[in-house]
Amino acid sequence: MSEFDALCANDGDLADLRVRVRQFVAEDRDRFGWEPAIDSWLTSWDAGFSERLADAGFVGLTIPTEYGGHGLGFLHRYVVTEELLGAGAPVAAHWFADRQVAPSLLSYGSEEQRTRLLPGIAAGRLYSAIGMSEHGAGSDLAATATRATRTEDGWRINGTKVWTSGGHRAHFAIVLARTSALDPEHRHAGFSQFIVALDSPGVTISPIVTLDGHHHFNEVTFDDVAVGDADVLGEVGAGWHQVTAELGFERSGPERILSTATLIIGVIKALGGQDVDDRTAAEVGDLLGRAMALRQLSVSVARALSAGEDAATRAALVKDLGTRFEQQSVELCADLLEYVRSEQDAARLRAVLATARQHSPMFTLRGGTNEVLRGVIARGLGVR
Structure with missing residues (x-):
C-alpha cells in the first residue's frame, strides 16, 4: 500500500463504509434538522441521534458481535468518526462510552461487566462519563x-x-x-x-x-x-497502567484535529465559489496541508492500534500537534473569512467562528495539557 493510499483510509471495505456513513448523516440531518457544530463530540448531546446512529450500525464497531457490536477494527471506527466530526454531527451522548469505556472493558473488564455494559454501549443507549x-x-x-x-x-x-x-x-x-x-x-x-x-x-x-x-x-x-x-x-x-492505555484512545482520534472542521470546511467552501488571489489561495493551501499532515499521523495511530501495537507516544504527539492546530485554525479561518464576499455565508460563518473562539482555550487542556504530553513523548523516545 502506498503512503497516499494509507492516508486515504479507503482500503478494503472502508470506502463503502465511508459512503454509507456520509449518506446516513445527510439524510438524518435533512429529516431531524440538527445543525453542524464546533466541538460536537463534547458539546452536542442528542440521545435520539446516538440511537439512530447505532440502529444504522455505526456505534460499537470495535465491540465483538457476542456483546452486540460489529467486531470490526479501529480503522473502521476511525472512518466513521472522521465522517461524523467532519459533518459536525451531535455525537456526544454515546462518545465516551464508545471511544474509551468499551476498549477498556474489552481489555480489563470481567465477563460479567462486558455482558452487562457492552450491549447498551453498542446500542447507543448507555452513556458513560x-x-x-x-x-x-x-x-x-x-x-x-x-x-x-x-x-x-x-x-x-x-x-x-x-x-x-x-x-x-x-x-x-x-x-x-x-x-x-x-x-x-x-x-x-x-x-x-x-x-x-x-x-x-x-x-x-x-x-x-x-x-x-x-x-x-x-x-x-x-x-x-x-x-x-x-x-x-x-x-x-x-489503575495507572489501565488509565494510560485508555488515554491512548482519547488522545489519538480524529477529534484532536477535527473539532474545528465545520468552520474550516465552511470557510473553504465559501471561498471556493469565488475567484481568490494568490495570497488567499496560498493561505488555504497552508491550512489544508497542515491538516493533511496531522491526519496522516492520526491515521497511522489508528493503523497501529488495529495491529495491536503500542501507540501511546504517537497518540500523545497527535494530541499535542493536533490541538495546537485546532487553536491556530480558528484565527486562520478568521483571516480567510474576511475574503468571503457572500454576506449570507459570512454571517453564518461568523457565528461558527464565535463558538470556535469560545472553545479554543480548551483544545490544548482536555486529555492532558500539551506541556505534560511533551514529557510523555520525550519519555517514549527514551529521553530522561
Missing part, C-alpha cells in the same frame, strides 16, 4: 486524591472529580481512585478504577456552565459511595 481530573490534579493524575477504602462487602469512594463531561446525563462513570497509601518513590502505584453508577447514594453532580452558557462540564462529588467488588475494573492497584 470519565472520572479522572480533580482540583489540583488535572493533567497530573498521580496527584489524584479521590480514595477508595476497603469494606467488608466492597469499597467506599470519597473525593471529587471535575470537568466531568456529560456527567449529569451519563448512567455511570469510570472513576480513578487511590486504593493504597501514597509511596513518594512510586507516585503512579496504588490506583484502581471503578464503575460507579451516577445515581448511587452519595453522588452529587454540580454543573459547570461555560462562558457561552452551555452545560456539559460537571463537578462530581463522591461521599461514602458504596461500590461492590463486581464494579472494580481490572486489577486493584493496576
Whole structure:
C-alpha cells in the first residue's frame, strides 16, 4: 500500500463504509434538522441521534458481535468518526462510552461487566462519563486524591472529580481512585478504577456552565459511595497502567484535529465559489496541508492500534500537534473569512467562528495539557 493510499483510509471495505456513513448523516440531518457544530463530540448531546446512529450500525464497531457490536477494527471506527466530526454531527451522548469505556472493558473488564455494559454501549443507549481530573490534579493524575477504602462487602469512594463531561446525563462513570497509601518513590502505584453508577447514594453532580452558557462540564462529588467488588475494573492497584492505555484512545482520534472542521470546511467552501488571489489561495493551501499532515499521523495511530501495537507516544504527539492546530485554525479561518464576499455565508460563518473562539482555550487542556504530553513523548523516545 502506498503512503497516499494509507492516508486515504479507503482500503478494503472502508470506502463503502465511508459512503454509507456520509449518506446516513445527510439524510438524518435533512429529516431531524440538527445543525453542524464546533466541538460536537463534547458539546452536542442528542440521545435520539446516538440511537439512530447505532440502529444504522455505526456505534460499537470495535465491540465483538457476542456483546452486540460489529467486531470490526479501529480503522473502521476511525472512518466513521472522521465522517461524523467532519459533518459536525451531535455525537456526544454515546462518545465516551464508545471511544474509551468499551476498549477498556474489552481489555480489563470481567465477563460479567462486558455482558452487562457492552450491549447498551453498542446500542447507543448507555452513556458513560470519565472520572479522572480533580482540583489540583488535572493533567497530573498521580496527584489524584479521590480514595477508595476497603469494606467488608466492597469499597467506599470519597473525593471529587471535575470537568466531568456529560456527567449529569451519563448512567455511570469510570472513576480513578487511590486504593493504597501514597509511596513518594512510586507516585503512579496504588490506583484502581471503578464503575460507579451516577445515581448511587452519595453522588452529587454540580454543573459547570461555560462562558457561552452551555452545560456539559460537571463537578462530581463522591461521599461514602458504596461500590461492590463486581464494579472494580481490572486489577486493584493496576489503575495507572489501565488509565494510560485508555488515554491512548482519547488522545489519538480524529477529534484532536477535527473539532474545528465545520468552520474550516465552511470557510473553504465559501471561498471556493469565488475567484481568490494568490495570497488567499496560498493561505488555504497552508491550512489544508497542515491538516493533511496531522491526519496522516492520526491515521497511522489508528493503523497501529488495529495491529495491536503500542501507540501511546504517537497518540500523545497527535494530541499535542493536533490541538495546537485546532487553536491556530480558528484565527486562520478568521483571516480567510474576511475574503468571503457572500454576506449570507459570512454571517453564518461568523457565528461558527464565535463558538470556535469560545472553545479554543480548551483544545490544548482536555486529555492532558500539551506541556505534560511533551514529557510523555520525550519519555517514549527514551529521553530522561
